Amino acid sequence: MLASIEACCGNDHHVLGPIGRVDRGRRAPGERGLCAVHQAVLRHFAAVGRTPEPAVLAALAAAAGRTAVDVLAELDREDFLTLDDGGRIRAAYPFSAVSAPHRLRLGNGVEAWAMCAIDALRVAAMLHQDVTITSRDPVDGGPITVAFTDGTARWEPAETVIFAGQRAKTGPAATVCCDALNFFADLSAAKAWARQHPEVHGRITSRGKP
Structure with missing residues (x-):
């Protein structure tokens, strides 16, 4: 560590x-x-x-x-x-410290929750450990997994994208943006979620660009 x-x-x-x-x-x-x-x-x-x-x-x-x-x-x-x-x-x-959509399994065997998809993606580099992230598409609940092994990420589904969003207000990240930073199984799912949440402004980013 x-x-x-x-x-x-x-x-x-x-x-x-x-x-x-x-x-x-x-x-x-x-x-x-x-x-x-x-x-x-x-x-x-x-x-x-x-x-x-x-x-x-x-x-x-x-x-x-x-x-x-x-x-x-x-x-x-x-x-x-x-x-x-x-x-x-x-x-x-x-x-x-409480249940969240993004679960981490660290290389040392410890399991923890991550605040958002972007936070989850950076844990492997932060700790210099292999990390497996498990999450679910907010649209249909389908499973999403990102496994970091020796610095290389394996994505399932391969078409997974990230929506990086925020609300038009000030405050801590936990209330402004954390629940608007999510994995989606593909581009269409991310676009559908964005349409359903016009109060959230953001962008869709490709894999590997958190």
Whole structure:
């Protein structure tokens, strides 16, 4: 696993322009305990497929003279991760702590959820591991699989495309665009979904160009 994990979705200019994260990426700043806590959350997802225990984050935050509650709240405000109403981690891009349409099976055997199709596609490079992504076409529910082996992707169906969309509003990626970044079995399915969701603006991208 990488010593410093760079999360995925934050490098896409088309998707993240409206929420103010273009050119900022998803790596939290080093000060105020932000990077230490953020990296710990991502490493834990990659190692076991879920969020770390509060005590782990509390110790890291304390080293910066803060509480974990304060650090997590700031990470949430800056959209490095998202919290639920109870202050628990709901997602840390690219990983989701709750069920999502895109399932990851990492080369180390760990299984986790991905926030969106684009996040899922970048996990193999982020972790330097083989990754198998399983998803479903939002139109007909048909299975879609993308398997990365030694850096090479195998797509099933071969005609799979990605729709990269967003809503015309500001806010965290989790609410603005994550559910509008999906795999489709072919071009016609992606076009059909776009017609059914005029409130979502985006583009269809070919395989290998997340």
